[in-house]
Amino acid sequence: MTTQLAAPLSIVVPMFNEQENVSPLVERVHDALADYTGAWELLLVDDGSSDATVARIREAREAFGSHVRPIPLTRNFGQTAAMQAGIDLARGEVIVTMDGDLQNDPIDIPRLVDRLLREDLDLVAGWRRDRKDNWLRKVPSWLANRLIRRLTGVNLHDYGCSMKVFRAEVIKGVRLYGEMHRFIPAWLATQTAPSRIAEEVVTHHPRTAGTSKYGLSRTFRVIIDLISVYFFMRFSARPAHFFGLLGTGFGLLGGLGMFYLLIEKILGHDIGDRPLLLVSILFILIGVQMLTTGVLSEMLSRTYYESRDVRTYHLPARFDLAGENDAFRMPSAGKRGNEADGGVSAHGDRA
Structure with missing residues (x-):
């Protein structure tokens, strides 16, 4: 063909x-x-x-x-x-x-x-x-x-x-x-x-x-x-969101379990030998660990991107970087901020 x-x-x-x-x-x-x-x-x-x-x-x-x-x-x-x-x-x-x-x-x-x-x-x-x-x-x-x-x-x-x-x-x-x-x-x-x-x-x-x-x-x-x-x-550019989501989920599950056990304790029930107590504590610990892992991952990610000047976006390979050889639009002589065209002055004041 x-x-x-x-x-x-x-x-x-x-x-x-x-x-x-x-x-x-x-x-x-x-x-x-x-x-x-x-x-x-x-x-x-x-x-x-x-x-x-x-x-x-x-x-x-x-x-x-x-x-x-x-x-x-x-x-x-x-x-x-x-x-x-x-x-x-x-x-x-x-x-x-x-x-x-x-x-x-x-x-x-x-x-x-x-x-x-x-x-x-x-x-x-x-x-x-x-x-x-x-x-x-x-x-x-x-x-x-x-x-x-x-x-x-x-x-x-x-x-x-x-x-x-x-x-x-x-x-x-x-x-x-x-x-x-x-x-x-x-x-x-x-x-x-x-x-x-x-x-x-x-x-x-x-x-x-x-x-x-x-x-x-x-x-x-x-x-x-x-x-x-x-x-x-x-x-890849926001790992804290990934680990934070997991950590928050585990933390909420553990917190709900502990809250339920607190109610049970107030009502006079024994909770010391209940499996839910250990599971709730475990979930809370996992949640804390995930959150701290997210913070550390975020620090590593930012160090990587900043130290190597890696961009978090990609331009098309054939993208024309317009402006490289083009001049800025400058105010006309004697007209602050190019008032005739409704332009913006060097100080950012609207004409």
């Missing part, structure tokens, strides 16, 4: 023990981009493979040219770190990420890139509507997608699809850690408006070579990572 709009393009593919898929992948990428009118490069990131993946990547570079860039990591750091390495080293204005197991189809790349440029978006995420996986992978993924949509407010059907197209200037402003690659749209929503994030149905193939690196254990890691994403999206 030929795109009418094109930009320098970087395709990032993390690979781990995919020696059988390297050559077919590179061939399919070249076939898919045969009519692409812009410059492009293919970054194959080897995530510490124990097979011949690195050797196959180097052979592909020799066969196809220097635009095929091998990026060998020193050991297995995980898919997120491998993806981050490729994004850091990408030189294109548009960055595509995809899996190296041939389940994503490179034929979709021009269509996704064209939509990103045509609609002036920051991310077009792939949606595997007809996913070719077994139910052990589909069911946890379906549940995770619903949970992520509910908590992050970014309305996508398929967060786990690695086929995504980004504007480089936006994705390079996001740092990925742990297993956070599946939450890239949510992280991106901290940099740009959700209206600049879209999804597109993409082709999905069953795995024909190599072995899957996914299992049910990832479901639990998704839940833990989701808590972190939710916190950073909502409370």
